[in-house]
Amino acid sequence: MSKTFTQSDVASNNKSDSLWIVVDGDVYDLTKFQDDHPGGKKILQRVAGKDASKQFWKYHNEGILKKYQKQLQIGSLDTKPKPAAPPAPAPAPKKEAPKAAAAATAAPEQEAEALEPFGEQIPFSDPGWYQGHHSPYFNETHAALRAEIREWIDTEIEPNVTEWDEKKEVPAEVYKEMGRRGYLAGLLGTHYQKDYVQNSIKSVPHDKWDLFHEMLLTDELSRTGSGGFVWNVIGGFGIGCPPLVKFGKKPLLDRILPGILNGDKRICLAITEPDAGSDVANLTCEAKLSEDGKHYIVNGAKKWITNGIWCDYFTTAVRTGGPGMNGVSLLLIERDFGGVSTRRMDCQGVWSSGTTYITFEDVKVPVENLIGKENQGFRVIMTNFNHERIGIIIQCLRFSRVCYEESVKYGNKRRTFGKKLVDHPVIRLKLAHMARQIEASYNWLENIIYQCEKMGETEAMLHLGGPIASLKAQSTVTFEFCAREASQIFGGLSYSRGGQGGKVERLYRDVRAYAIPGGSEEIMLDLSIRQSMKVAQMLGMKL
Numbered sequence: 089m090s091k092t093f094t095q096s097d098v099a100s101n102n103k104s105d106s107l108w109i110v111v112d113g114d115v116y117d118l119t120k121f122q123d124d125h126p127g128g129k130k131i132l133q134r135v136a137g138k139d140a141s142k143q144f145w146k147y148h149n150e151g152i153l154k155k156y157q158k159q160l161q162i163g164s165l166d167t168k169p170k171p172a173a174p175p176a177p178a179p180a181p182k183k184e185a186p187k188a189a190a191a192a193t194a195a196p197e198q199e200a201e202a203l204e205p206f207g208e209q210i211p212f213s214d215p216g217w218y219q220g221h222h223s224p225y226f227n228e229t230h231a232a233l234r235a236e237i238r239e240w241i242d243t244e245i246e247p248n249v250t251e252w253d254e255k256k257e258v259p260a261e262v263y264k265e266m267g268r269r270g271y272l273a274g275l276l277g278t279h280y281q282k283d284y285v286q287n288s289i290k291s292v293p294h295d296k297w298d299l300f301h302e303m304l305l306t307d308e309l310s311r312t313g314s315g316g317f318v319w320n321v322i323g324g325f326g327i328g329c330p331p332l333v334k335f336g337k338k339p340l341l342d343r344i345l346p347g348i349l350n351g352d353k354r355i356c357l358a359i360t361e362p363d364a365g366s367d368v369a370n371l372t373c374e375a376k377l378s379e380d381g382k383h384y385i386v387n388g389a390k391k392w393i394t395n396g397i398w399c400d401y402f403t404t405a406v407r408t409g410g411p412g413m414n415g416v417s418l419l420l421i422e423r424d425f426g427g428v429s430t431r432r433m434d435c436q437g438v439w440s441s442g443t444t445y446i447t448f449e450d451v452k453v454p455v456e457n458l459i460g461k462e463n464q465g466f467r468v469i470m471t472n473f474n475h476e477r478i479g480i481i482i483q484c485l486r487f488s489r490v491c492y493e494e495s496v497k498y499g500n501k502r503r504t505f506g507k508k509l510v511d512h513p514v515i516r517l518k519l520a521h522m523a524r525q526i527e528a529s530y531n532w533l534e535n536i537i538y539q540c541e542k543m544g545e546t547e548a549m550l551h552l553g554g555p556i557a558s559l560k561a562q563s564t565v566t567f568e569f570c571a572r573e574a575s576q577i578f579g580g581l582s583y584s585r586g587g588q589g590g591k592v593e594r595l596y597r598d599v600r601a602y603a604i605p606g607g608s609e610e611i612m613l614d615l616s617i618r619q620s621m622k623v624a625q626m627l628g629m630k631l
């Protein structure tokens with residue numbers, strides 16, 4: 089914003105027919121906006137021609153400025169200091185000699201320097217490696233990707249998510265942009281799918297892409313504090329596309345994968361039914377082979393399917409054989425085949441994710457669209473669960489951080505009984521309980537991602553199914569706790585929708601969408617012990 093004004097320029101625009109104010113040294117013309125101001129016009133008229141920074145920050149958060157700045161800011165005060173040049177990087181601390189035991193086992197990447205601090209530096213609002221802590225997992229390519237995504241989210245996405253959530257739809261352009269930026273091809277729990285995309289990620293070469301980049305991408309998207317947004321852009325895709333990529337036949341991949349990964353076509357996973365959720369082996373949607381053996385005829389219903397209303401492709405679990413897990417197959421059903429109907433479901437949370445009820449009526453699916461082998465779909469679904477649950481964990485932990493971060497910021501400006509909220513020990517205790525759960529869970533997550541990176545698919549399924557299930561429950565419990573505690577800190581502001589407590593109110597409504605699907609907390613906790621014991625027994629556990 090190039091125009092500058094003096095204090096007296098502003099002071100002379102102090103009436104309702106020309107109403108200017110100053111916020112943080114920037115000048116805003118609110119003449120036309122005053123009638124639409126949700127807080128009323130009188131309150132604006134009272135500060136007309138004045139510096140209203142203090143009043144502004146009392147009632148709003150930075151999201152409001154970001155959203156309205158373009159429309160309302162007309163310039164800055166001539167006294168506003170120029171933005172300071174970025175500080176010179178701090179000298180690298182002198183490295184101590186590694187301890188003997190560590191030196192014997194340390195991998196080369198573990199000796200890397202800590203990365204530059206990034207973000208607002210509020211302790212626990214971002215992972216430790218954002219604050220200059222050493223990490224064996226993240227390097228310069230991760231830092232570059234982090235900066236790339238954050239810039240996009242801060243400018244184009246975050247200021248709009250509330251509006252999109254209320255409208256229950258994210259503009260289709262945003263999903264296309266996910267493809268254009270090359271993100272979709274890196275979100276499949278496997279190496280980067282470079283052969284199927286024209287676009288590539290600006291800041292990370294294909295061959296450097298790893299599961300920590302994928303984790304970071306999901307994490308930064310989740311900073312929006314909207315499960316609806318995250319599920320809109322990666323929910324259906326992140327669970328519907330990996331089975332296709334890993335187990336689909338090449339001609340099928342060649343035909344449809346480029347459209348999906350470039351962001352032109354959408355795909356989702358259709359497993360859950362009105363009568364079968366976590367109990368996948370009991371699903372009833374049937375696929376009967378035609379007499380000539382060329383098609384499956386599919387009949388049945390699927391419920392709570394993320395993104396379904398917008399999808400072209402449905403990775404669908406169907407019964408092709410007898411009862412139980414050995415009669416289940418996966419089919420790629422295309423909307424264009426006909427006989428596919430989708431309707432939006434009204435749900436408690438994740439409003440902009442498009443939760444859908446689907447009916448398949450005599451849908452004729454070519455056998456070429458079988459994913460994996462007939463009656464062996466259960467294994468494919470199980471492999472997919474680990475990836476799905478890791479996605480849920482990443483999102484829950486970032487949402488927990490958002491609840492924490494919003495609470496810290498609000499607690500530092502809201503005053504009660506003569507002091508700031510954070511100066512009340514009872515509020516600090518809430519923050520401390522949030523932070524300790526977030527950090528403990530996140531550190532476990534990093535370790536699991538590292539194991540996934542090092543192990544093969546089968547080894548990971550065997551060794552990590554139990555821990556991932558456990559961490560899924562841990563992260564949803566943490567999320568629920570943080571959403572609750574943040575709500576208590578915000579009080580009435582997180583009971584009403586929008587405004588300063590808006591993110592917390594929305595996330596509180598999103599909790600169940602994480603604690604139930606992908607394996608409910610109860611199923612996860614039971615599975616974590618059952619599966620870990622079974623595997624340990626196979627591997628020679630001595631009891």
Ligand code: HEM
Binds near residue numbers: 126132
């Ligand atoms: C750039 C100037 C301003 C813009 C764009 C703006 C915008 C908004 C918006 C969008 C809301 C709805 C609540 C929310 O989403 O947070 C709101 C509420 C409000 N605004 Fe402003 N506002 C501005 C300046 C001010 C100033 C200077 C004051 C006080 C002197 C003020 C007082 C209020 C109050 C009291 C509310 C209601 C808060 C509540 O619901 O708890 N606004 N404003």
